[in-house]
Amino acid sequence: MSWVIDLLQLIVLVAAAPLLRGIIGRVKALIQNRQGASIFRPYADLRKLFRKEDLVPPTASPLYRLAPIILFAATLVAVALVPTLQASSLLGLPGDFILLVYLLALGRFFLMLGAMDGGSSFGGMGASREALVSTLAEAPLLLGLVAVSVLARSTSLAGIAHWAMGRSPFQLSPVHAMAIFALALVTIAETGRVPVDNPTTHLELTMIHEAMVLEYSGPSLALIEWASAIKLNLMLSLLIALFAPWGMAATLSVGAMAMALVAYAVKLLVLALAVAVLESSVAKLRMYLVPDFLGAACALAILAVAFTALKR
Amino acid sequence: MTDVLFYLLLALLLAGPVITLIAARLRQAPAISAHLLFVALVAGALASVAMLWQGRVVSVDLSCLAPFSFSLLVDRLSAYFLLLICLVGAPVALFSGSYVERHYHGARRVWFWVLLPWFLLSMVLVVTASTAFAFLFGWELMTLFSAGLVLIDGHDGERRGNVFTYLLMMHAGAAAVFAAFMVFLPHSAGLGFAALRTAAPLLTPAARSAIFLLGFIGFGTKAGIVPLHLWLPKAHPIAPSPVSALMSGVMLKTAIYGLVRLSFDFLGTGPAWWGYLILAAGAVSGVLGVLYAIAEHDLKRLLAYHSVENIGIIYLGLGAGMIFAANHSPAWAAVALMGALLHSLNHALFKSLLFLGAGAIADAAETLDLEELGGLFSRMRVTGTVFLIGCCSIVGLPLLNGFVSEWLTFRSFIAGATLPGLAPAIVLPLMAGVLALIGGLAAACFAKVFGVAFLGRPRSVEAADAVEVPRAMQAGMAILAAACVVIGIAPVIVLRPLAGIVLQLLPGVVLPQQAFALTNMLPLIALAVIVVALILRSLCRAPRITPTWACGMPGLDSRMQYTSTAFSKPLRKVFSQVYRPERSIETLPADPPFFPHWIAYRSVRTTSFERSLYRPAINGILATANRLRRLQTGNIQVYLLYMFLALVAALIYMRFA
Numbered sequence: 001m002s003w004v005i006d007l008l009q010l011i012v013l014v015a016a017a018p019l020l021r022g023i024i025g026r027v028k029a030l031i032q033n034r035q036g037a038s039i040f041r042p043y044a045d046l047r048k049l050f051r052k053e054d055l056v057p058p059t060a061s062p063l064y065r066l067a068p069i070i071l072f073a074a075t076l077v078a079v080a081l082v083p084t085l086q087a088s089s090l091l092g093l094p095g096d097f098i099l100l101v102y103l104l105a106l107g108r109f110f111l112m113l114g115a116m117d118g119g120s121s122f123g124g125m126g127a128s129r130e131a132l133v134s135t136l137a138e139a140p141l142l143l144g145l146v147a148v149s150v151l152a153r154s155t156s157l158a159g160i161a162h163w164a165m166g167r168s169p170f171q172l173s174p175v176h177a178m179a180i181f182a183l184a185l186v187t188i189a190e191t192g193r194v195p196v197d198n199p200t201t202h203l204e205l206t207m208i209h210e211a212m213v214l215e216y217s218g219p220s221l222a223l224i225e226w227a228s229a230i231k232l233n234l235m236l237s238l239l240i241a242l243f244a245p246w247g248m249a250a251t252l253s254v255g256a257m258a259m260a261l262v263a264y265a266v267k268l269l270v271l272a273l274a275v276a277v278l279e280s281s282v283a284k285l286r287m288y289l290v291p292d293f294l295g296a297a298c299a300l301a302i303l304a305v306a307f308t309a310l311k312r
Numbered sequence: 313m314t315d316v317l318f319y320l321l322l323a324l325l326l327a328g329p330v331i332t333l334i335a336a337r338l339r340q341a342p343a344i345s346a347h348l349l350f351v352a353l354v355a356g357a358l359a360s361v362a363m364l365w366q367g368r369v370v371s372v373d374l375s376c377l378a379p380f381s382f383s384l385l386v387d388r389l390s391a392y393f394l395l396l397i398c399l400v401g402a403p404v405a406l407f408s409g410s411y412v413e414r415h416y417h418g419a420r421r422v423w424f425w426v427l428l429p430w431f432l433l434s435m436v437l438v439v440t441a442s443t444a445f446a447f448l449f450g451w452e453l454m455t456l457f458s459a460g461l462v463l464i465d466g467h468d469g470e471r472r473g474n475v476f477t478y479l480l481m482m483h484a485g486a487a488a489v490f491a492a493f494m495v496f497l498p499h500s501a502g503l504g505f506a507a508l509r510t511a512a513p514l515l516t517p518a519a520r521s522a523i524f525l526l527g528f529i530g531f532g533t534k535a536g537i538v539p540l541h542l543w544l545p546k547a548h549p550i551a552p553s554p555v556s557a558l559m560s561g562v563m564l565k566t567a568i569y570g571l572v573r574l575s576f577d578f579l580g581t582g583p584a585w586w587g588y589l590i591l592a593a594g595a596v597s598g599v600l601g602v603l604y605a606i607a608e609h610d611l612k613r614l615l616a617y618h619s620v621e622n623i624g625i626i627y628l629g630l631g632a633g634m635i636f637a638a639n640h641s642p643a644w645a646a647v648a649l650m651g652a653l654l655h656s657l658n659h660a661l662f663k664s665l666l667f668l669g670a671g672a673i674a675d676a677a678e679t680l681d682l683e684e685l686g687g688l689f690s691r692m693r694v695t696g697t698v699f700l701i702g703c704c705s706i707v708g709l710p711l712l713n714g715f716v717s718e719w720l721t722f723r724s725f726i727a728g729a730t731l732p733g734l735a736p737a738i739v740l741p742l743m744a745g746v747l748a749l750i751g752g753l754a755a756a757c758f759a760k761v762f763g764v765a766f767l768g769r770p771r772s773v774e775a776a777d778a779v780e781v782p783r784a785m786q787a788g789m790a791i792l793a794a795a796c797v798v799i800g801i802a803p804v805i806v807l808r809p810l811a812g813i814v815l816q817l818l819p820g821v822v823l824p825q826q827a828f829a830l831t832n833m834l835p836l837i838a839l840a841v842i843v844v845a846l847i848l849r850s851l852c853r854a855p856r857i858t859p860t861w862a863c864g865m866p867g868l869d870s871r872m873q874y875t876s877t878a879f880s881k882p883l884r885k886v887f888s889q890v891y892r893p894e895r896s897i898e899t900l901p902a903d904p905p906f907f908p909h910w911i912a913y914r915s916v917r918t919t920s921f922e923r924s925l926y927r928p929a930i931n932g933i934l935a936t937a938n939r940l941r942r943l944q945t946g947n948i949q950v951y952l953l954y955m956f957l958a959l960v961a962a963l964i965y966m967r968f969a
Contacts, residue, residue: 116763124874138752
């Protein structure tokens, strides 16, 4: 029966992803003293895009339309590795966090190729900048995960979540805190939020992700938008699972599941608020300051790994 | 049966060139040579698979033909590398059949088919030799035949200079390997491998370390670790593409074989600093190799630098294996070693695939400069698809072979945290970050390669008029691509023989099952990705083809696309400390700041090693040689005096020594 819950948590994460985006957008609007759109607007956007026709440049190869599909599929399979409602996941296995990092890389690689297939300047520009950010984000992401994994003496995400559940929130070690900070910084970079990238801009001087998807339209664009919403939800859920899994269901009862769902939703809401407040209060970094930003994440992750060894 | 297939391989490789020469006058001569080579290598592949599967040992003693003891013995480790040679060699032979016919005529064609089988034979000799003499014989022939093959494309001054660098560094490396064998001698009954193996425990720790260091330098030169990689980006790109594929894919792996044979088989477990040395060499080679690659826009030079990177990844696995072994953790040493050995095979497959792809691009678009390519995927579907598979494999993306070996290496690094002692528990997990950085940089580099060469708009007339290469060339590449996919989805087919090899090198080891959890999961994940992709694909409607909005301008042209240089600019800027280019801007007229008539911009990147490490050494040698020249007076009496003084010195030494 456990796998039904695993499947359920996959569906919840995927289905709630646009809602999370809507909430962040609404909160940002409220902070900026605007009324803002409904929190359900991302769903309406997706529906609209899925109904439109797909426009393809004459020079594009078949890869142009394949790229969003592979991006979506890889992101979906990556979601199957993240525990949210209980400390297990559909495809969990020892060492699954390496697989997670590389599945995200698979999707990103194809999105970069798809962008370059458009044949305009913007695709290459976005792909080049995305290459910079993702290259520098990969090492701190993995090192942060390694630090937590070593601390928990488990190499699977579910095992780490299980270990963290058994500890009180006040037993937080400095190593844990460093790993949280490193992974939080990487999350901002990986999901393209301010101050690394601005998801609402279309200014060629600053855009990264938006430049890559500029030529896409219709269902292909819908897949990309949904996949990036899922990725944001995935990274936030990962932070929750690794550092604040309290409330995850320990048994398979309906009550425990309902509690887990509520706890998960509340934690996600808190993180969404944090993202919205952060995006409203800091300015986007110049692109050549992003390496410094990720360098800080990398330094924190390296220290976290080194101190886990010292702490034994 | 296995023996017969192995003998068939040796006989056909030996006789192939002779048959080529005899049949040179016939019209079908190239086809005969290519088919003969293909058959030989398929026989060799079958033989090695059988030997790996059954663990049978085949030996041949040829001492009667040679002045020293000369024999071959194929154990599991040798069989694995034999498989590597044959598995890559066969598709390359298939590819060459068509490639050579289109590019070379007359004597060059004959030379190609004479040298290629012997080049392969020399590599077979190296990995199957069971005496030091046979090993070194093969080792030297391998250098000479490959140098001959590099010169087939022509021999202008620059090319000769590059080949000279190659030969010089190879001979220096071979000297170190030779010396490594010699250090065994006082304790060893002979230079047979069995004698060396029994002698190794009797050596003093200092002698063992000396052997290891000599092997590290000797094999490191062949493998192309930084800073001994200088020859690699010079020699590989100028060879014909099938030869580049063999040199990068296979020849470098003979150095890995030598290092594994020397350190794991002969010397056994050494002190931990051996492992740290290998690990450091791997980390430096991996990161610098990929950084140099990103800055290149000549496809073959770029691929050559990626060989440095991948050798670095292999070294990371080997180093981790040595550290685990030194810390009495053979189980994880086995995992790290399996990662390194598997990456050797994987790199052989995808790197030769990419080099063959480069050959196909050069064939179709007549250039390898990325800035002149573009849009090839629409014109060359098969080449594009297999090249994409090669790119994804080398980046280490899941569901392809590169991921499996990197996964094993990652797993062993993370397990390093369980070792007692502070140093390995800090260093090994941090190496996971280094490997991730290498992976990220490689992804950026190959997004550039595939995006610029195959996607978007063509950047030159030649690229716009490119046509798909002939079937035989496609087939050669497709075989290699298929192998990449099969290993990537069902790695169990190679992991089982690999387990047999590490059992031979680390007897009695129990493999940690959790390190292989991925192998059962990968087919499932592949299925999930494919099913999701197929469902989404079937939901998509036919698209409408319409020009891209050009902001109201007449239209987009290919000059508006990002170039290879532009793509890599952000990364080059961030890592500018590594490149340190020499830039100069000249304007005419020089003084008025606006509207000059003429501007020249020059940016030269020589790798900093060439400037700061090799140049002083070369200058020093030349200066010493100039000073020594004074000894050479040309006067016979002076030479007689030298001999007399030498004799007296020898006598004095003998008296008091």
